[in-house]
Amino acid sequence: MPIKESELILNPDGSLYHLSLKPEHIANTIILVGDQDRVEKISKHFDSIEFKIHKREFRTHTGFYKGKRISVLSTGIGPDNIDIVLNELDALVNIDLETRKPKETLQSLNIIRVGTSGSLQKDIPVDSFVLSEYGLDLNGMLHFYQIDAIKTPEIEQAFIQQTHWSKDKASPIVVKNSLWLEKKLESNKTFKGMTATAAGFYGPQGRILRLPIKNPDLNHKMNHFNYHGLRVTNIEMETSAIYGLAKLLGHHAVSLNAIIANRATGNFSRNPSKTIEDLITYTLNKIVEID
Ligand code: R1P
Numbered sequence: 001m002p003i004k005e006s007e008l009i010l011n012p013d014g015s016l017y018h019l020s021l022k023p024e025h026i027a028n029t030i031i032l033v034g035d036q037d038r039v040e041k042i043s044k045h046f047d048s049i050e051f052k053i054h055k056r057e058f059r060t061h062t063g064f065y066k067g068k069r070i071s072v073l074s075t076g077i078g079p080d081n082i083d084i085v086l087n088e089l090d091a092l093v094n095i096d097l098e099t100r101k102p103k104e105t106l107q108s109l110n111i112i113r114v115g116t117s118g119s120l121q122k123d124i125p126v127d128s129f130v131l132s133e134y135g136l137d138l139n140g141m142l143h144f145y146q147i148d149a150i151k152t153p154e155i156e157q158a159f160i161q162q163t164h165w166s167k168d169k170a171s172p173i174v175v176k177n178s179l180w181l182e183k184k185l186e187s188n189k190t191f192k193g194m195t196a197t198a199a200g201f202y203g204p205q206g207r208i209l210r211l212p213i214k215n216p217d218l219n220h221k222m223n224h225f226n227y228h229g230l231r232v233t234n235i236e237m238e239t240s241a242i243y244g245l246a247k248l249l250g251h252h253a254v255s256l257n258a259i260i261a262n263r264a265t266g267n268f269s270r271n272p273s274k275t276i277e278d279l280i281t282y283t284l285n286k287i288v289e290i291d
């Protein structure tokens, strides 16, 4: 049965509803960033740019860097946007948009997030890089999918016990990255561990401005979580959703974050733009080495 028009929405030109992309517009290697202004900060390094499009917070540039075809796409903020981006990217490669049916031969994209994040550990300082071995989903988006095959119950149970996770919040889901991409992107510059993905920037990440929050000691508990040496290194708003949907859809994903805040010490980077620029050049030079 073809997928109905209301479920797979196409624009009048045949492009995907939110991303405004057609299959020929994207490369197999895709860099995801939150901030739409970061797209240009990456594509300015390209030898050539063949395609640009922009709708809402979703900006895409596709071009070549040292001969490798790469797309850079901004997701905006949060796991809800990742639901849109991952489903539409997958539709571009794995659904025939003419017949509206899934293709028989599926394609795996290489998806690399270049984001910003807050460290939860004193020894992971501002201006460092974290590569997420696992995404720790604290926001609940993935619970709408059938996720049994991608969960990591032992780590989830340990996290629930050690943090006294309350039942009134969506239960945490732990999803592994693509180990193959991790090996391509890691170096002695990357801290590694589990990245918590929150549903918001303030209360959901333990920030108190004027509103009291339910669990003011959650960051402290996450800071002390330890599962056979695996720590919660940092917190942001996209990684676990990318890992979960990429894994369910058959894509490879890894997330790199520039640490711009340290929540354990209260420090903020003096020059976040430089740290992000350093992570961009680091990532691009690692990507060109991928076959
Ligand atoms: C919050 O300021 C935003 O910054 C982080 C968070 O995940 C969230 O999207 O990532 P980006 O800098 O990639 O947007």
Ligand code: URA
Binding pocket: 116, 117, 118, 119, 201, 205, 235, 236, 237, 260, 261
């Ligand atoms: N992005 C986040 O989501 N949290 C931080 O603390 C910093 C960047």
